[in-house]
Amino acid sequence: MLTERFQVTGYSFFEKLKSIDYFLILLVILIGAISVFAIYSTEGGKFSYYTKNHLIRLSLFFVLFLVLSFVKISTWYRNAYLFYLFGIVLLLIVLFFGITASGSKRWLDLYFLNLQPSELMKIAIIVCFSRYYHRMQNIDIQSYKFLLQPIILIIIPCYLVISQPDLGTAILIAGSGAAIIWLAGINIKYFVYSSLMLIVSLPFVISMLEPYQKSRILTFFNPDRDPLGAGYQIIQSKIAIGSGGLLGKGFLKGTQSYLEFLPEKHTDFIFTLFSEEFGFVGSIVLLLLYALLIYRIIRIGFLNRSFFSRLYCFGFASALFLYVFVNVAMVLGLLPIVGSPLPIMSYGGSSMLSIMLGLSIAMSCKIYNQEQIA
Amino acid sequence: MLNRGSNIEKSRVITRRLFILAAAKLCIFAGITSRLYNLQISDREKYEILSDKNRLREWKTPPQRGIIVDYFNKALAKNDRIFQLHLALDEVKDFNKTIFKIKNIIDLNDFDLRTIYKKKEKLKSWDTLVVSDNLSWEKFSKLNLYLHEIEGAKPVLSTSRYYPYSNDMVHIIGYVGDASLADIEKKEIKENLVPGLKVGKSGIESSQENLLIGKYGIKRYEVNASGKRISQVNYIKETQGKQIKLTVDIEAQKFAQKLLNDKAGSICVMDIYTGEIIAMASSPTYDPNKFTHGINKKDWKKIKNNPLKPLINKSIAGLYSPGSTFKPLVALAALEFGTINPEKPILCRGHKHPYELYGAKYHCWKKNGHGYMRLRNAIKQSCDIYFYEMARLLGVDRLSVIAKRYGLGSKVLNDIYIEEKKGLVPSTIWKKNALEQSWYLGETVINGIGQGYIQVTPLQMCLMNAQIANGGYKIKPHIINDQSIKFNEIQEKIQKDLKIQNLSNGNKFLKEIEIQPFDRMYKNNANIKFVLDAMFGSTNELYGTSFNSRYNDLKYQFAGKTGTSQVRRITEKERELDLDISQIDYKNRDHALYIAFAPYKNPRYSISVIIEHGGSGSKTAAPIAKKLIKKIIDRHEIRNQMRNINTNSA
Incomplete structure (x- = not known):
């Protein structure tokens, strides 16, 4: 009977449709809709360039998400390392042929889209690690050999991304990887040790950073250090959020963003704009939508038997949480400013693509949750 | 089985780890929520203020100055519509090209261009440049025709101070201009200091600044991060300054100013009961409207270098020897002190037998003498000669008591004009203190004919004359209308006082005492009457010095006293030559003076006329007074009607 259950491989299309997590799709649509209104607001209530582009990308990648959801989870499993390798190769290509914009080389020109491979890497590392720990025994996990391998797997893309330079994405890649390592059950002491090491080495790391990164970190500790320069963004962001109050200034009435006091308002600071216009209540509702999205993905993980699916879902959920947390904490002045977009909300194709890709794999876990992997 | 057991163990580990992670996430979520609460609920006000500070910027707008009107409510200083050209710098692509286009349309000269470029340097890229702050209507309409060709050009209707009676009122009202550093120290100007604010520079405009200035307005604009105005949020309208009503009658003033045309001098006209100054002309004058937008160098030089000194208000800041116009007061003083018997005859024998004192000779003006x-x-x-002797008997200190009492030696309008002069009434103590010399009797003698140290302003002479003409009662001269001073009440008070004659303590009037307005200033009413009667003779009887300027019509009949004040000592040689006025250098000619009150029966107005270097008082000053008196008396009825309207409305 047991074998019989695992051997069911032929899903009818109807059954697949039935096992789709519609609530998750609804959440994505809701957040997507909010994002369109938010971007619309950044343009002062005009349906022009950014809004149009955002809407097109959102629809396109949403369809992609639905289509890729039907890719068998075993396919992802089989090609996990390939995916990782593909990401590394793209990062290397960026290193040599990337497009430079505002001082950093992050993008590949794909004509219809400027692809940011580091964004893809955020998903690739989760898929890769999920496969890496899928088969591993508990005892093996603690051995030095199997401890060193994933660390190298993290360091390679992180190094490539930092050298772009893009500290924010590197931190998110490392964080996503670390989340899976944690979930796989590595002894807590390693985390304690590495945390301590990080703290000790922080001054050295900071001294090696680019000047603009250094000033961002110093500014984080004291935004008034340079209120019109490095501290400007965070001061203006706090003013915008704070002045929103309980219910906000109202849709299209956010003066801070409308009057261009807010920088990067359609990308990294989209939450600020939303929070200014919809206030505390709106912000909490948006954060709850993200929380629900994360919860739904974790729920999919629980429905799965295979470690790969489980690790992927838990890992992706953690990564998603990390993305949201880093971005929101950043605009609230709780973290230094490291360029990191808010999933789905922020304007930007690559980020949207990677989130939709991640969601489609999670959805695939749901659809094929009974499928046997390898 | 081992495999399975291990798998179950692994599954448990993952689940456990997930829960730990989830717990951490919940904590972080709570942290973020509390941070949001902190920013948006607890500190909301602080950030709201910061946001408004960010988004709103204030532009202060200059207040409207109060209007100045004459006694008949005719506007003497008003705010006129003017046409200006502003240039929004952020809309201009090529500044040089735009200015060149504008230059051709409204004819800017090189100096204007330089000023514009200098102004532009001080402005920010989003500011507005005032290219021209006072365009003529022709240029303004021409500009509107080409407007579409000039990017950023904005024709603006604004207001600016305008003096419709330009030259005729400038000495009374003054003029306005941009605030100087010294002006800014004044409180009311400091509070209202706004770009484009014009402040009073002289006269009423300057001394009544606190009433006239009003309160600035505020235009709040929403601006973006680079400071560009997006929209006007609200507008607190500026408040206009208070209206100031003068006692001056612009028709009389205009007429007086016309009489002084081409001459240097002053005319003052005063109501002898209310103290209202009806006209106060000073010549030459200048156009205050030229100062409003900054006077150009050429005009300024012309005004400044004019030897007749148009900038000086001669009525209050011109100091003259009163000459013979001082004689009524000397006579009054001598009568009050009883140092002369009016019936005592004194012989005047002309230039060959002058009055002599300790070897010095003092001549009468009349070559052949007056006889007894x-x-x-x-x-x-x-x-x-008579007055030399009378002054000698009286003494300078007694004379100074009476002279000061009747308004000489102190400011008449006090706070209204900062440039007002006190003049000088000499006394032995004054000379000791000021010059550290003792007094010579010879100085008393020439003091008796209004020469020597004594110096008066034309307004002081007008006041002195008024206070004799009203029967010897102190009045309160003023130029800003004062509703509390009522003619009827003053009349009643004086009538009541006149009934009490021969005071037991009359001698107190021979000492320096404080006298309240509308109280008597004389010891014996008969002395005043004597002087007034003598002045009547001077004008209306044969051999009177101003007999040629009399009116026989009782309505206009007036009494006066001529004066010819020497500018310098006349040498013996010159006296022998007896030159005609045209043969003397302008600078050395005598000042011509005249004081008068009219009508003789029931007098109401006091007039003083001074023509600088005009020659003799009887030939130059008295005819001018005659013309003016007719005008003043003709306007008496209408002024009375206005007075009734004013008192009834008050």
Whole structure:
């Protein structure tokens, strides 16, 4: 009977449709809709360039998400390392042929889209690690050999991304990887040790950073250090959020963003704009939508038997949480400013693509949750 | 089985780890929520203020100055519509090209261009440049025709101070201009300091600044991060300053100013009961409207270098020896102190037999002498010999008591004009203190004919004359209308006082005492009457010095006293030559003076006329007074009607 259950491989299309997590799709649509209104607001209530582009990308990648959801989870499993390798190769290509914009080389020109491979890497590392720990025994996990391998797997893309330079994405890649390592059950002491090491080495790391990164970190500790320069963004962001109050200034009435006091308002600071216009209540509702999205993905993980699916879902959920947390904490002045977009909300194709890709794999876990992997 | 057991263990580990992670996430979520609460609920006000500070910027707009009107509510200083050209710098692509286009349309000269470029340097890229702040209507309409060709050009209707009676009122009202550093120290100007604010520079405009200035307005604009105005949020309208009503009658003033045309001098007209200054002309004058937008160098030089000194308000800041116009007061003083018997005859024998004192000679103005003179005749014919002797008997200190009491030696309008002069009433103590010399009797003698140290302003002479003409009652001269001073009440008070004659303590009037407005200033009413009668003779009787300027019509009949004040000592040689006025250098010619009150019966107005270097008072000053008196009396009825309207409305 047991074998019989695992051997069911032929899903009818109807059954697949039935096992789709519609609530998750609804959440994505809701957040997507909010994002369109938010971007619309950044343009002062005009349906022009950014809004149009955002809407097109959102629809396109949403369809992609639905289509890729039907890719068998075993396919992802089989090609996990390939995916990782593909990401590394793209990062290397960026290193040599990337497009430079505002001082950093992050993008590949794909004509219809400027692809940011580091964004893809955020998903690739989760898929890769999920496969890496899928088969591993508990005892093996603690051995030095199997401890060193994933660390190298993290360091390679992180190094490539930092050298772009893009500290924010590197931190998110490392964080996503670390989340899976944690979930796989590595002894807590390693985390304690590495945390301590990080703290000790922080001054050295900071001294090696680019000047603009250094000033961002110093500014984080004291935004008034340079209120019109490095501290400007965070001061203006706090003013915008704070002045929103309980219910906000109202849709299209956010003066801070409308009057261009807010920088990067359609990308990294989209939450600020939303929070200014919809206030505390709106912000909490948006954060709850993200929380629900994360919860739904974790729920999919629980429905799965295979470690790969489980690790992927838990890992992706953690990564998603990390993305949201880093971005929101950043605009609230709780973290230094490291360029990191808010999933789905922020304007930007690559980020949207990677989130939709991640969601489609999670959805695939749901659809094929009974499928046997390898 | 081992495999399975291990798998179950692994599954448990993952689940456990997930829960730990989830717990951490919940904590972080709570942290973020509390941070949001902190920013948006607890500190909301602080950030709201910061946001408004960010988004709103204030532009202060200059207040509207209060209007100045004359006694008949005719506007003397108003705010006129003017046409300006502003240039929004952020809309201009090529500044040089735009200015060149504008230059061709409204004819800017090189100096204007330089000023514009200098102004532009001080402005920010989003500011507005005032290219021209006072365009003529022709240029303005021409500009509107080409407007579409000039990017950023904005024709603006604004207001600016305008003086419709330009030259005629400038000495009374003054003019406005941009605030100087010294102006800014004044409180009311400091509070209202706004770009484009015009402040009073002289006269009423300057001294009444706190009433006239009003309160600035505020235009709040929403601006973006680079400071560009997006929209006007609200507008607190500026408040206009208070209206100031003068006692001056612009028709009389205009007429007086016209009489002084081409001459240097002053005319003052005063109501002898209310103290209202009806006209206060000073010549030459200048156009205050030229100062409003900054006077150009050429005009300024012309005004400044004019030897007749148009910038000086001669009525209050011109100091003159009163000459013979001082004689009525000398006579009054001598009568009050009883140092002369008016019936005592004194012989005047002309230039060959001058009055001698300790070897010094003092001549009468009349070459052949007046013969035997009594006091009334001496005033009427202005005999100097008589007054030398009378002054000697009186003494300078007694004279100074009476002279000061009747308004000489102190400011008449006090706070209204900062440039007002006190003049000088000499006394032995004054000379000791000021010059550290003792007094010579010879100085007393020439003091008796209004020469020597004594210096008066035309307004002081007008006041002195008024206070004798009203029967010897102190009045309160003023130029800003004062509703609390009522003619009827003053009349009643004086009538009541006149009934009490021969005071037991009359001698107190021979000492320096404080006298309240509308109280008597004389010891014996008969003395005043004597002087007034003598002045009547001077004008209306044969041999009177101003007999040629009389009116026989009782309505206009007036009494006066001529004066010719020497600018310098006349040498013996010159006296022998007896030159005609045209043969003397302008600078050395005598000042011509005249004081008068009219009508003789029931007098109401006091007039003083001074023509600088005009020659003799009887030939130059008295005819001017005659013309003006007719005008003043003709306007008496209408002024009375206005007075009733004013008192009824108050």
